[in-house]
Amino acid sequence: MNKIAKTIAVVSAAAALAGCSSYSEIAKWNSSVTVNDGELPVASFVTQNFSYQLLWCIPICTGVPWTEGAGDDGIVDEYNVRLFTDMATIDGNLDSLNHALDIVGSHRIAQLKTVEDDCKAWSLFLFNRHEVRTQCLILPETPKGK
């Protein structure tokens, strides 16, 4: 019985940790469809990072921003987790954005947007799940035809 309880506890802890891993993706545009002003984007980018806090202020675990390495096929990075710190911040997401721009080779963007989300239902049960999500379009360094 003890063994089963320990296994359940370990699996639950692992599931909780996996739930706060960061996720970043560079989605290549791969189309001739243009956006505003006839711009042809290189890719779109999204990064989301989570942290769990006890009583809204005591950090339990967090995802780690994508700031090094190419990720899977150079487009996706996920499952980076650290304990007892909070790295789900705008700064962390902009670090990931800068890293993605270095990988893509263009530093021109449009429609930068950041959403911060605190999960209210969890807070009622002592825990808060904080999410910071940043998105943008990555445009070519020099617009075509200009």
Add this chain to the structure above:
Amino acid sequence: MTHKTTSHAVVVVAALLAAVVTGCASVEYSSPGKLKNVSVKGAPGAEAGRHVAITTSGYNMFWYIPLVSGDLRWDDENRDIKGGFKLFSDQVGFQELQTALQKIAETRNCNLADVAFIDSDGFYADVSWGGLIGMFFGSSQMGVSAILVPRENSAK
């Protein structure tokens, strides 16, 4: 239940409520220089600016009765907007967010770029996630993010 146990229970509940309501409104800035390698279309000078995200949320009972909500207040001492809360009031709205964002930009002598509003459907999510109390409590959350572009840079 003894008097001592009741006192402890009251303290715990008060601490929980305090923890929840203090998280109802937040203003977060990126550090200076985080955009220095980025060129933003339609926003010359943005590389010298900062990214800001403002979020407010509130709790309602039976969908419409406000219990507590975030409150974006002007802090004279720090000359900045700071997050607080207001009881029995609903301050979660685009007008409040927009006013706070404009105040932040004007105070820092900045223009704005890539202004994006977010209206979360947390209310409906909470109804399903909150289990037993989800039937009675709901929450709403709205936010806005933007790039603060210093006017002396955007004029170039």
